Amino acid sequence: MNWRAVVPGFGFAALALVPLAARWGPEAYALNLATRALIFALAAMSLQFMLGCGGLVSFGQAAYLGLGAYAAAILARYGGGDLLLEAGTAIPAAALFAVATSAISLRAKGVYYIMSTLAFGQMLYFFFVSLSALGGDDGVTLDARARLAGTDWLASDRAFYYAALAALALGYLLLDRIVGSRFGRVLGAIRQNPLRVRALGFEPFRYQLAACAISAALCAVAGVLLANLNSFVSPAFMTWQRSGDLIVMTVLGGVGSLGGAILGALAYLLASELVSTYTEHSGLWIGPALVLVALRGRGLAGLVWGGR
Amino acid sequence: MALLLVQTLNGLQLGIILFLISAGLTLVFGVMNFVNLAHGAQYMVGAYLAAWLIGLTGNFWLGLALTLPATLAFGLALEALIYRHLYNRDPLDQILATFGLILFIDEGVKTIWGAEPISVDTPAALAGGVALMPGLLYPIYRLALIGAGLAVAALLYLIVNHTRVGMRVRAGASNSAMISALGIDIGRLFLIVFGLGATLAGLAGALVAPILSVEPGMGDSVLILVFVVIVIGGVGSIRGAFLGALLVGLIDTLGRAFGPALLDLAMNPSAASQTGRSLTPMLIYLLMAGVLFVRPSGLFPVKR
Amino acid sequence: MKRCLSVLTALAALAFPGGASAEGKVKIGMIVTLSGPPAVLGGQIRDGFALAVKKLGGKLGGLDADIVVVDDQLKPDIAVTKVKGLLERDHVDFVVGPVFSNILQAIEKPVTASSAFLISPNAGTSNFAGKQCNANFFVTSYQNDQVHEVLGKYAQDKGYKSAFLLAPNYQAGRDALDGFKKQFKGRIADEVYTPLGQLDFSAELAKIAADKPDAVFTFMPGGMGVNLVKQYAQAGLKTIPFLSAFTTDESTLPAQKDAAVGDLGGANWAPDMDNPQSKAFVAAYEAAYGAVPATYAMQAYDTAMLIDSAIRTAGGKLSDRDALRAALKKGDFVSLRGGFKFSTNHYPIQDFYLTKVAKRADGKYETEIVERVFKDYGDSYAKDCPLK
Known part of the structure; x- marks a missing residue:
């Protein structure tokens, strides 16, 4: 039996059942929490693709989240509030920003690369903070949730949950295909030994640039969804702390596995929410838990699947 | 002209503060290859311990003297409990662990000392100021801070370049596997480097307590600046951290002070104001991106 | 991922203790x-x-x-x-x-x-x-603008010719300076926005010293205010009146202490309210x-x-x-x-007052009411509100 296909299948099926379970509880709250978790799972997965497959740690991933969110906000303001249109705008915008900045960042390696992604993320953050036309730091409220191909299906929280789940599942399938493709294999080889790859006649830079663009595009979709979830956008979506959170989710889940990133995001957000309902001092509990996972190594995916 | 002098001094002073925090981190990072995100939290703990001990003893100097061993002990406790088990591991595991530590320490500090910002009085001997320009007193404490930073820089330079331990530290930054193979107790070397880093973080925290408010989370925003400094300077290089810190301090301060005026000359006022508002906070990130564009391994890369 | 389901179910049970009112x-x-x-x-x-x-x-x-x-x-x-x-x-x-x-x-x-x-x-x-x-x-x-208006009105009534404005570079900071300028018609010596969370204000303080305004107005909440007020005092600038909103209040005074004494603020209440x-x-x-x-x-x-x-x-x-x-x-x-x-x-x-930081007999610090600046003051946006 092919476990590689079965396990994610079960996982997504389980996630599809969440809205049914939520009907017995406080539905809008549970759906809001679960949808936010799915959106961050998508963002974490986009980071995982760069990190696990391409070996590139982006410390500016939240910038793409913000770009997607602001694309949605601007379109919504001028009457273009359709999810497909918003995603269709956010994807090229983020990809373009990723290509332009990564062309510079990728010259640097290791921690230098990490910090230069941070630099570009911060520049975008400060740009939106100072942009009074869009509310600056206070953010901007969207009048309503986006429409989907002209229908108002997404107005229902449950439908929106399924839209987020669909985006996550499609993203997963897409990235899974890419990782297994020739492109993905070259990328993985670059992570292990760029020199040898170059000797084989591949230019690492181009492959890494493409990986950055793909990752940014996917993360921007998460941003579009995040904007529509609460009909609200603010620069708080793109602080460096958010980029850090995404790295933590990814590493918590387990580096190298797309499912691990999903698991990490869900676990981190749900555990934070859960702990904070019982204590104001959630850091005293979440902090040591992260330390323990780190000490054990390989993240939660290591615990669940027993290795990469 | 006097204004330019004062602003240069201000930039120097900000740079010195950044250097004090960066020096320890760049060593730990460069020699041990350990990504210690909790360095900022250790700096915060230093500031809190200083505020507490100075209040307890009623004497700035005694409090300062007690803070150093206290932060050293705190750092070594972290090393023994957590960090030691993460050397030679995936840097991402180190990031996860030290991120968890930040959450814990921030919350712990708030639980012990409360969320209100607390402050430390300037020691009487260094209170007051000198008039460097009409209408502005330059606080003596800030001049003393610059002096203390320069002294630390000189001391570190001597230790790193002219002692046996320093030689090993430099060797460790270049190739730690090799010096381990040469029979040097790498565990002991790491402990020394880490202890030095922790003490420097604590010292920085204690020294800024009289001018900055001591509050939970104060280490987190500084941490990013410090990483910027280290990366500009080149990881593992004390000289790089020193010059990187001064560069960041000067560019940031002078940019804030004179940037808007320069923009006014170049474009119409309202456009200048909008551009200025978004550009000024970006300055140091522009600087970092620029440096990395020209020199992808910082200004003073350690040879490997 | 199978485990994910059981984790989710367990979480759901724990997180939704709820109950009808x-x-x-x-x-x-x-x-x-x-x-x-x-x-x-x-x-x-x-x-x-x-x-x-x-x-x-x-x-x-x-x-x-x-x-x-x-x-x-x-x-x-x-x-x-x-x-x-x-x-x-x-x-x-x-x-x-x-x-x-x-x-x-x-x-x-x-x-x-x-x-x-x-x-x-x-x-x-x-x-x-x-x-x-x-x-x-x-x-x-x-309404957020009102407190800033109090200080603008005070500066205007006091006949200050020029004011130096300083605020963090975010929406509330920009609103603060706009609120002040609504009431203050004198010359604006300079309008400086600092990055949010800035620690060190020495560059701005040197500018203030060079400009020599009649008054300084600032909005620097939280730790930024603690730093600014301490550094303002250390720089010997306390001869220039320091008007501020949400910068010297009882949440920051325990850290600002003597450095803040005498600083003016605007508020709808102070602990010495009679x-x-x-x-x-x-x-x-x-x-x-x-x-x-x-x-x-x-x-x-x-x-x-x-x-x-x-x-x-x-x-x-x-x-x-x-x-x-x-x-x-x-x-x-x-x-x-x-x-x-x-x-x-x-x-x-409601009424709005000018307040001043004072040290109490018991050694604690508080703001105290100096004078009433606005009586029964409502905000200027109410006229756009369709509610009756």
């Missing part, structure tokens, strides 16, 4: 910032509210009060999730909060669209005071929490009193929303500020 009980959901440096403000609101409920014997309007406090972590998206939790899991009748404007922007819609009322004990943005005002949203503090209820409140707060209350705590206390009066007027029937809304709107409670009533947009009409 019981008869004879009122549930209050409080959403404030309790993490990071601004935690001190959230703490004051939580404590001020709790003090009022304690004084009322654990009841509000004769009903047993059940208070759920959540931390918004100053992240708008997290705040929305938390608020949905308060509304649907805890079935709260009132949501009290938040501290910050950007959180208010995010949670206003979800709360006012539900069956609960939203009462803000601090944040009062202009959009919700004007066109976007809402029947189910009340503010017990002020009325019996306020005196009793300050004494009780200090006894309970060991700190001098700031306006945040005062406004939270008044919020509790407002809810108490509304439930009482509505005859204890929480289900009758229209009666409850009408009762809230009356604002028929004894405010710590003395006079209090709501304008048509559900923002207060």
